[in-house]
Amino acid sequence: MKEYRLTDWLPTTKKEIELRGWNELDIILFSADAYVDHPSFGAAVIGRILEAEGLKIAIVPQPNWRDDLRDFKKLGRPRLFFGISGGCMDSMVNKYTANKRLRSEDAYTPDGRPDMRPDYPSTVYSQILKRLYPDVPVILGGIEASMRRLSHYDYWQDKVQKSILCDSGADLLIYGMGEKPIVELTRKIKGLLPTEDAVCTVNDLKTIIGTIPQTAYLCRASEWTSDTEDIQLYSHEECLADKKKQASNFRHIEEESNKYAASRITQAVGNKVVVVNPPYPPMSQEEIDRSFDLPYTRMPHPKYKGKR
Numbered sequence: 490m491k492e493y494r495l496t497d498w499l500p501t502t503k504k505e506i507e508l509r510g511w512n513e514l515d516i517i518l519f520s521a522d523a524y525v526d527h528p529s530f531g532a533a534v535i536g537r538i539l540e541a542e543g544l545k546i547a548i549v550p551q552p553n554w555r556d557d558l559r560d561f562k563k564l565g566r567p568r569l570f571f572g573i574s575g576g577c578m579d580s581m582v583n584k585y586t587a588n589k590r591l592r593s594e595d596a597y598t599p600d601g602r603p604d605m606r607p608d609y610p611s612t613v614y615s616q617i618l619k620r621l622y623p624d625v626p627v628i629l630g631g632i633e634a635s636m637r638r639l640s641h642y643d644y645w646q647d648k649v650q651k652s653i654l655c656d657s658g659a660d661l662l663i664y665g666m667g668e669k670p671i672v673e674l675t676r677k678i679k680g681l682l683p684t685e686d687a688v689c690t691v692n693d694l695k696t697i698i699g700t701i702p703q704t705a706y707l708c709r710a711s712e713w714t715s716d717t718e719d720i721q722l723y724s725h726e727e728c729l730a731d732k733k734k735q736a737s738n739f740r741h742i743e744e745e746s747n748k749y750a751a752s753r754i755t756q757a758v759g760n761k762v763v764v765v766n767p768p769y770p771p772m773s774q775e776e777i778d779r780s781f782d783l784p785y786t787r788m789p790h791p792k793y794k795g796k797r
Contacts (some may be wrong), residue, residue, distance in 0.1 A: 497786050498526050499536045500547045503563060515544040516675070517567045519618070521610035522576040522597040523793060524550035526786045531631055531667070532574045537783040538668055542675060544569075550790070551598065551605045554613055561617050569678050569689045570626035571618050572671075573659070575611040575633030581645050584608065589645060599789075599796035608645075609633070615657035626694045627659045628674070635664040638705045639742060639756050639763055640725045640735065649735055651725045652756070652763045654707045660694055662705040665746070668780055669769045670703040677701065705765040713762045715755060720745065724757035 500506045501524060506514065516539055520532035528534055536546045552560030576583065576597055584603065586592060594601030607613040611633045618627050637653035654662055663670045677697045678689050698706050715721060720741055728735040738756070742765075745751040751767035772780075 493786050493788070493791075495791060497784075498524070498790050499533070499540070501549060501790060501792065506547060506564070509545075511545050513545065513568060514547050514564060515539075515568045516546050516570060516572060517564050518546065518548045518572040518574070519552055519561075519614050520548060520550050520574045520576060521580055521606040521614075522550060522574075523599055523605075524548055524790045526788060526790065528781050528783070528785055528787075530577060532572075533785060534780055534783075535572065535574075535630065535667055535671055537785060538672060538780060539675060541783055542672060544675065552614065554607050554610075554617060558617055558621065561614075561621055566622055566625055566688070568687075569675065570628050570660075570694070571622070572628045572630060573611050573614045573618075573634075574629075574631035575609070576606070576631065579633055579636065580606055580610050581608065585645065599793045601797070611637075611659075612653060612657040615659045619658040624690050626661065626689060626691055627657075628671075629653065629657065629659045629662040630664075630667045630671070634659075634662050638662050638664050638765060639722065639754070640728045640738065640758070642735070649725075649728050651758050652705070652707070654705065654763060655758055655761070660691055660706070661698060661701075663703060664705060664765075665703055665768055666772060667703075668772065668776065670701055673701050674704075699764065699766070702766050703768040705763060707758075707761050707763055710757060710760050710762050713755070713764070716753070718752055720752045720754045722754060722756040725759070726757075 496508050518532050518536055526533050532548055536548050539546050547564055549560055584592060592603060595603045598605045611629055615627050634653055639652050640649055643650045681693050722738040723734040745754055749770055753767055754765040756763045
């Protein structure tokens with residue numbers, strides 16, 4: 490069996506970053522799951538894909554959101570952006586049964602501890618990072634963000650909720666399989682920056698935000714102009730007043746998510762507009778194989794040694 494060194498995993502602490510000889514990071518990923526360096530874990534896949542792009546990546550698994558927020562501060566400011574994933578499984582399904590009772594174990598936490606993630610971690614993590622680093626772009630991904638990119642019915646609160654972009658404060662959302670959009674995003678951001686040492690700000694991101702497929706973002710209604718080809722959904726407020734309008738929206742969202750040539754979708758929410766760019770075509774076998782064959786250790790991070 491191959492012997493692995495600590496540097497074979499993506500770094501999770503300042504010490505591990507120093508072992509690689511780095512003095513700054515390009516991107517910091519936050520995940521509500523434990524860090525298992527395996528292609529069945531989305532945060533590991535995105536981390537390895539960005540690493541293959543020549544970027545310096547670190548991952549912070551299951552940060553503590555209850556204390557002085559040291560887990561969110563310990564690695565400092567990334568040069569490009571923060572990435573957030575709620576985990577492999579929707580966090581509320583992970584934490585609660587269909588009867589809305591707390592589960593006794595968390596399937597993606599060492600020793601099954603049920604208290605290592607908040608409800609709706611994508612929103613919680615994003616709000617914290619925007620408070621600490623307001624000028625650093627925050628990018629949401631994973632199933633939790635994908636399923637909540639537009640108005641949606643929340644079983645746990647038994648009501649229709651607005652897009653996760655509204656409450657989280659995140660600057661961009663990547664939905665579905667994120668390999669293609671995250672690579673295009675980073676390449677375009679790097680193309681914007683005047684030098685290799687320059688940092689990306691929220692204002693920089695806004696100049697390219699509408700050009701990346703398979704993403705969603707929020708803008709002011711006064712600054713938005715629709716194209717004739719756009720599908721304009723019923724507004725969030727109309728959905729609250731009429732369940733049939735929410736059902737009609739859901740049909741459009743599902744149809745456009747599965748087309749080879751989809752339309753852009755927009756939805757008004759108060760004085761803002763959620764814009765959902767059409768998805769990429771499905772990944773080819775070669776592209777999926779490339780993702781699968783990156784240098785994963787296919788093992789949990791050594792910090793979990795002795796835990797199940």
